[in-house]
Amino acid sequence: MGNSALKAHLETAQKTGVFQLTGKGLSEFPEDLQKLASNLRTIDLSNNKIEILPPLMGKFSVLKSLALNNNKLAALPEELCKLKKLETLHVNGNHLTQLPATFGQLLALKTLSLSGNKLRTVPTQLCSLHHLDVVDLSRNQIQSVPDTVGDLQAIELNLNQNQISQISVQISHCPRLKVLRLEENCLDLSMLPQSILSDSQISLLAVEGNLFEIKKLRELEGYDKYMERFTATKKKFT
Secondary structure, three states: OOHHHHHHHHHHHHHHOEEEOOOOOOOOOOHHHHHHOOOOOEEEOOOOOOOOOOHHHHHOOOOOEEEOOOOOOOOOOHHHHHOOOOOEEEOOOOOOOOOOHHHHHOOOOOEEEOOOOOOOOOOHHHHHOOOOOEEEOOOOOOOEEOHHHHHOOOOEEEOOOOOOOEEOHHHHHOOOOOEEEOOOOOOOHHHOOOHHHHOOOOOEEEOOOOOOOHHHHOOOOOHHHHHHHHHHHHHHHO
């Protein structure tokens, strides 16, 4: 992409606070963007070939939304965690194996999408994020859900299409968790904590495509309690 085209995009972004440059084959983060670090609220660089995010990411002090879907990122820089205003982060379809240690400092974060990466565990850093509403960890390589998940504040957790065979009973203690998606994993019915049904806030549990028939779920103790929550929630939305 030519410099003149980039310049035009930068000029528009200066007026709108939005920089969008998708599907242009960019191999690196446009350094010129840092000139707008103090007024950009949205950056979308999805569908490019970016492999590394530079430390200057930490300078975008008013950034609220960052989309980097379908790039070639193997890691996120620690500097990203300085973005105190960031509410939405989409990094689907990259090569991430973990999150920065300081990821828990993104205190404004509400929506996090990390679908289609190479994560092997549910990152413990997410438990520090108290405004988190939706977490998408689908299509990763997660094999188990650890005890720390009990501190997760999310309302919706998507773990579809992983390799999960074990789930900590602590998941039923998540204070705000209403929607839990576990479709197409490796769960045996005996490995699904019954407390999810009998003693949690979860009102939508999606477990199709595991190692048991759905009708077996209905025979579990606590299923009636789950159905009460499910029906009550449904009524609210109809």
